[in-house]
Amino acid sequence: MIGAFAAIAQHAPIAPTRDIDFTPDDDPGNLRNLSSALKQLDARIRTDAEGTGIPFAHDAASLRRAEVWNLICGYGEFDLAFKPAGIPGGFAELASHAHLVAVDGVDVYVADLADVIRSKEAAGRPKDLRVLPALYRHQARIASHRPPA
Numbered sequence: 408m409i410g411a412f413a414a415i416a417q418h419a420p421i422a423p424t425r426d427i428d429f430t431p432d433d434d435p436g437n438l439r440n441l442s443s444a445l446k447q448l449d450a451r452i453r454t455d456a457e458g459t460g461i462p463f464a465h466d467a468a469s470l471r472r473a474e475v476w477n478l479i480c481g482y483g484e485f486d487l488a489f490k491p492a493g494i495p496g497g498f499a500e501l502a503s504h505a506h507l508v509a510v511d512g513v514d515v516y517v518a519d520l521a522d523v524i525r526s527k528e529a530a531g532r533p534k535d536l537r538v539l540p541a542l543y544r545h546q547a548r549i550a551s552h553r554p555p556a
Contacts, residue, residue: 409491409501409526411538413517416508418546425454426477426484430491430518432498438467443485445470448480451468493529494522520546 410428414421431441442465451460460479470476476487490497504519518526524542527535 408515409494409518410486414523414538414542414545416510416515416517417506417520417521417549419523421541423429424482424534426486428486428488428491430488430494430498430501432442432502433471433489435467438470442466442470445478445480448482450478450480453477453479453484458522463478477512489527492531493526521548 408416408427409430411421411424412427415423427552431437445465452463453460470487471489474489478485494500501518501522502516504522505516506519507514508517509515509522520542524539524546527539527542
């Protein structure tokens with residue numbers, strides 16, 4: 408998980424966004440599992456014109472042909488970003504710094520706060536820039552409470 412929800416899972420004091428951002432491993436086996444899970448969720452392409460989304464056919468190969476998928480399912484909105492802004496190495500780069508945290512009793516790997524910040528800086532969208540000061544302060548608080556190495 409990356410984005411606002413990854414920061415919130417690390418206790419960053421920011422408001423949640425409408426969607427949850429994920430960076431999947433693009434290993435073919437994982438993509439086959441992801442395609443299967445998306446079918447079970449009845450995931451659809453998210454559009455402003457169609458509130459419930461547009462159905463789409465996919466498999467492991469077709470999922471990887473796009474850099475980003477904006478999707479919706481019965482549980483809400485989510486994005487799959489294979490290379491989030493500022494993270495050219497995608498999953499492998501994020502995984503090397505990720506943290507395992509419990510979210511509502513489920514263990515989830517979340518991007519390190521520094522990676523979330525780097526991605527938001529690179530994206531440069533107004534919604535990302537607005538939360539950066541709070542993320543910088545939270546990062547400084549975390550650093551000040553770490554024991555010296």
